[in-house]
Amino acid sequence: MTRAELFQNIQQKESYLCVGLDTDIKKIPSHLLAAPDPIFEFNKIIIDATADLCVAYKPNIAFYEAQGPKGWESLEKTLAYIPKDIFTIADAKRGDIGNTSELYARTFFDYFNFDSVTVAPYMGADSVKPFLIKPDKWVILLALTSNPGSQDFQLISSENSKYLFEEVIQKSQQWATKEQLMYVIGATRTDYLQRVRALAPEHFFLVPGVGAQGGSLEEISRLGMNKQCGLLVNSARNIIYAGNGPDFAQQARQEARRMQQEMAEYLEKYLPV
Numbered sequence: 001m002t003r004a005e006l007f008q009n010i011q012q013k014e015s016y017l018c019v020g021l022d023t024d025i026k027k028i029p030s031h032l033l034a035a036p037d038p039i040f041e042f043n044k045i046i047i048d049a050t051a052d053l054c055v056a057y058k059p060n061i062a063f064y065e066a067q068g069p070k071g072w073e074s075l076e077k078t079l080a081y082i083p084k085d086i087f088t089i090a091d092a093k094r095g096d097i098g099n100t101s102e103l104y105a106r107t108f109f110d111y112f113n114f115d116s117v118t119v120a121p122y123m124g125a126d127s128v129k130p131f132l133i134k135p136d137k138w139v140i141l142l143a144l145t146s147n148p149g150s151q152d153f154q155l156i157s158s159e160n161s162k163y164l165f166e167e168v169i170q171k172s173q174q175w176a177t178k179e180q181l182m183y184v185i186g187a188t189r190t191d192y193l194q195r196v197r198a199l200a201p202e203h204f205f206l207v208p209g210v211g212a213q214g215g216s217l218e219e220i221s222r223l224g225m226n227k228q229c230g231l232l233v234n235s236a237r238n239i240i241y242a243g244n245g246p247d248f249a250q251q252a253r254q255e256a257r258r259m260q261q262e263m264a265e266y267l268e269k270y271l272p273v
């Protein structure tokens with residue numbers, strides 16, 4: 001999917017919501033456990049309940065890997081079930097020496113046919129470039145993450161008083177254009193968002209950390225939106241586990257709808273003209 005297509009979907013749906021499919025077998029409603037593939041069954045119901053309200057789905061690969069071979073099957077079926085006009089993110093946070101990254105790229109782009117994959121930048125150019133070989137596939141590079149530990153390395157500043165995350169954003173723009181590269185900026189880090197936007201004015205950002213981690217959707221939208229919106233705001237637990245009884249799908253839809261309606265308001269208010 002191109003950046004223009006993504007923006008078109010955002011405008012049509014008045015939404016920049018990414019639903020996180022962090023599907024934990026221990027948290028899904030008990031009545032689904034009798035299904036042959038409970039994780040897929042849960043995802044299918046969540047996708048049916050939210051597909052008209054979001055522009056992206058982000059399965060977190062850890063939740064599938066933890067189930068062994070069955071988990072990979074659930075992931076494959078989930079991917080095939082997601083409507084083709086919705087952007088898909090493999091949240092795998094990979095990156096290794098070149099020949100290994102090439103295989104990770106093959107897994108997520110060729111085998112699963114994801115649109116994008118999250119990548120850790122810290123092994124440098126040769127670990128990221130193998131993910132950039134197809135023009136329609138995206139790398140979403142970790143820049144400033146939402147977790148408290150992001151201050152251990154990402155917020156260390158060098159002699160020229162640049163933070164490590166700023167070095168990541170500047171340097172990586174030599175490796176790919178805004179048509180193939182996004183950055184992860186945690187929703188809990190809005191105090192740095194304007195600084196990040198100044199470094200990458202036209203890029204899309206994947207912003208996780210609203211809801212369960214406490215980030216503010218309005219602050220992200222006010223400080224981070226660019227002319228193509230430039231934001232995919234992820235919420236996982238708050239949507240997919242909004243309820244865990246027989247009406248869990250309606251509850252998930254209600255939470256996704258609440259976020260979409262807020263987003264429609266912020267697109268009206270903050271999208272630069």
Ligand SMILES: O=C(O)c1cc(=O)[nH]c(=O)n1[C@@H]1O[C@H](COP(=O)(O)O)[C@@H](O)[C@H]1O
Nearest residue numbers: 060091118145146186208212213235236237
């Ligand atoms: O790359 C990510 O998606 C990610 C980066 C980050 O800085 N913080 C972060 O929470 N995430 C992911 O975003 C999701 C957040 O889930 P909730 O807190 O349940 O909405 C999880 O899948 C995390 O792994």
